[in-house]
Amino acid sequence: MSSVHIRDVRKSFGNFEVLHGVTIPIEDGQFVVLVGPSGCGKSTLLRMLAGLENITSGTISIGERVVNNVQPKERDIAMVFQNYALYPHMTVADNMGFSLKLRSAGSDEINKRVKRAAEILALTPLLDRYPRQLSGGQRQRVAMGRAIVRDPQVFLFDEPLSNLDAKLRVAMRTEIKELHQRLKTTTVYVTHDQIEAMTMADKIVVMHDGIVEQMGTPLELYDKPENQFVAGFIGSPAMNFLKGHVRSNGVATFEGPNGVKLPLKSAPTASDGKPAVYGVRPEHFTIADDGAEAEIVVVEPTGSETQVFAKLGGEQVVAVFRERHQFNPGDKVRLKPDPSLVHLFDEGTGKRLNA
């Protein structure tokens, strides 16, 4: 196990810079998830950490050692690929033991370690099969087994669950998290799925267009997104954004689209009339007599909760209720955001304005 430090790392392909100076400290034993939309540079960063891509500038260190010019095999890392990259001509046991064989470990040693990893992942009955004879979830576990056998300093996962069906993905998510709790190996996990990030990570790094937008624990990111991008990316359904102006004369309020009045706990200093974006999560709406009037467009019950799409001041917003209200399209309701849970962002820069 080892800490990892990524310091001001940049990456260019030709003249095109895809990473613009990324700094991420990763503590020993931490489970860090790099999350962001496609093309944000998260996979490139992971491949640089693995040594599959050159580092244009900046440094990456594993433990105390700067690994910029260290060969992948000397870095003592193991990676699980999106398509698993299992060797099709080798049995499960051979796949898992391949790295040990290359390091000329004795066959007793190889057998022992493969057997141990197979027990951890419940792969023992499958050791003699070929990858073709396995299901998606089994292949996924073999790919992890191949990483475990090596007992590396750092595990790297590159979107490992994106080829699985929804149900299996949820199961494997738990399995990977459990594995990490058991082995406590430093893990860097790349995904574009914010739910995976939220559920698995000790620390989430939200990336966008080659920069780090924010990093922190899942709940920090959920409760206090530093900017509008993170606010919109974390959470499902996504946060509602309403453009308007802050009114801080007397009681602080927010004047939304078409003059709709929305509550604020307190206004940022010297902000009267300042154009801003008002962010409220769907689950932070309540029905209250002093709420803003909205017209219901669509109601989507899922059983445990109900998603309600409504027009608020002419803008469509989504609200989620755990109570079972009797709503019909066209009904008028009064939606009230919880003022202590709303977010205020600068309209130009997208930076968070309220504390």
Add this chain to the structure above:
Amino acid sequence: MADVVIASQAKPQFREASAWDQLKHNRNWLGFWFMLPAMAFLIFFLAYPLGLGIWLSFTDTRIGRVGQFIGTENYEWLWDDAIFWLSVFNTLLYTFVASALKFAIGLYLALLLNENMPFKAMLRAMVLIPFIVPTVLSALAFWWIFDSQFSIISWSLKHLGLISQNINFLGDTTWARICVIFANIWRGVPFVAITLLAGLQTVSPSLYEAATLDGATRWQNFRYITYPLLTPIIAVVMTFSVLFTFTDFQLIWAMTRGGPVNATHLMATLSYQRAIIAGQLGEGAAISSAMIPFLLAAIMVSWFGLQRRKWQQGENND
């Protein structure tokens, strides 16, 4: 009135399906009809000539004279024929050496062309050139290159001061064998290289990345990933290569006509010489038919080579 109308509609005219209807609509017969054109081609242009050739080998047919069945006399005659045995030796030598070198060079070229390098597309196209030039044309070019008086090789070596006399490329038995094998390799390498290149491109790059992270060197990448994944393609391409080389005729006939002193006579050229030039159709057919066991053996080797790889099959049993 109404009753009558309903009654006539309710009773459509059924008739027993005739044999002809069955031939038109039965799935198995339908399949047969669709196979018929292909079968006709195979029978007329493949099975019939092969059968006729084998039949001829049991007769004493000559050009201009219908032969009689003489049993295995042609084969007995060939058994004691030193030239026939020389041609068998030549064919085996030619096939073995040329195929082995074609494989080595083809694999090397394929690996090279699979790397990222400038002008990749153009280089790949250039590799195909020997393959697209008509065989006889390239054989004629080689005939000039290896000419005893005007050989460009002899000329160059002489001007470099390395030799004082022209090399008698196609007149010396050893040189002649080397020359025809060289020409065959030159012609056959593109087929092997391009086919293996196609095979290489089906190997997922992430396998190499995974192996690199597992600690594999470039050689180990080839030894443990590339080569085993390529074996099915190698089996197919080498079967074809061996079959084409074993039955080669054009190159030899255009360059040496089997000479000097039968040193480059292959079974195919000897068969042609005996059957067509000398008119002994029966004996020529026997030489041709004698190639069949060798070719079958080559096919069997690759067939069993292809069978063994369990990892290719997707069966889901334990």
